[in-house]
Structures are given as structure tokens and as C-alpha cells.
Amino acid sequence: MDWLLKHAWEAWLGLAIVLGVAEMFSLDLILIMLAAGAVVGMVAALLDLHVAIQILGFGTASLAAIFFVRPSFAKRLHGGPSLEVGHGKLVGRQGVVTQEISGLSAGRIKLAGEFWTAEPYDDTLSIASGETVEVLAIRGATAVVHPVARLEI
Numbered sequence: 001m002d003w004l005l006k007h008a009w010e011a012w013l014g015l016a017i018v019l020g021v022a023e024m025f026s027l028d029l030i031l032i033m034l035a036a037g038a039v040v041g042m043v044a045a046l047l048d049l050h051v052a053i054q055i056l057g058f059g060t061a062s063l064a065a066i067f068f069v070r071p072s073f074a075k076r077l078h079g080g081p082s083l084e085v086g087h088g089k090l091v092g093r094q095g096v097v098t099q100e101i102s103g104l105s106a107g108r109i110k111l112a113g114e115f116w117t118a119e120p121y122d123d124t125l126s127i128a129s130g131e132t133v134e135v136l137a138i139r140g141a142t143a144v145v146h147p148v149a150r151l152e153i
Helices: 002-006 008-026 031-046 051-078 086-090
Strands: 094-099 107-111 114-120 132-139 142-147
Touching: 002 008, 008 031, 008 051, 031 051, 086 132, 094 114, 107 142
Parallel strands: 114 142
Antiparallel strands: 094 107, 094 132, 107 114, 132 142
């Protein structure tokens, strides 16, 4: 116990290293926050502060890091762009009608550089060629569309 009191900063440094290495295996960002707290304890030991203050600094810094720093780090680590594949990425995009669309017969639209068979979301609508439409859904190889409102000037 006497050695630990004389070499407290080394003990804190060792604890920080062990926690840092353990974090590489867990990747949950808890142990690295505890390692940061151990570094605070080490600094307190280097300043020759009482053991109780070292432990209090360790606990305070660790809890502060866990509650205030970890959420933003975890969000960045586990977040990222969502991967949209297939036809689902076309929903919400706009296209231009190339062949009239009505509830009685499907027409065609140009969407993302490709021509698609399209039918109206509302079967009572008739959408003329040249109109801009928004894709609401993709059913098989057919786009379900609705006309985009135009401002009349």
C-alpha cells in the first residue's frame, strides 16, 4: 500500500493504459471515458493532491465524459449516410411525363435518366405529357406518381 501511495501517478497511468487497450476490444466508448478519468487522477497525483481528491477527480471526469462526451462520439461513430439501394432510392424524386398518364392507361416518365412506366396515385387524374411529377412509390417496374403543383404567374 505504501508503494501505491508513492507511485500513484504510475498506477493511474497503468489503469488508463489498461482501460484504453480494453476499449479496443469492446468499442462501446465507456472504457475510454474511464481511461480519461484515470488520466485526470494521474494529473492530480502528479500535483501531489490527496488520494481522495484523485479518486474524486477520476469519478467526476469519468461521469462527465460518459454523460456529455460519449453521446456525440457514439452518434458519429455509429452514424453515417444511409445506404439506399434498388428502386427505393427513387421514391420522393421528381420526373417528367413523356407519355400521358391516366387512371385508365399507364404512361411513361423520365426519372433519373431512365424511362419508367407510370400510373397516377389518384385514378381520377390525367397527367399530360411535359408535366412534372413526384414519385410516391415503386410497385414492381411501375412508378406511382402525383403531379407537382405549379405556380401560375
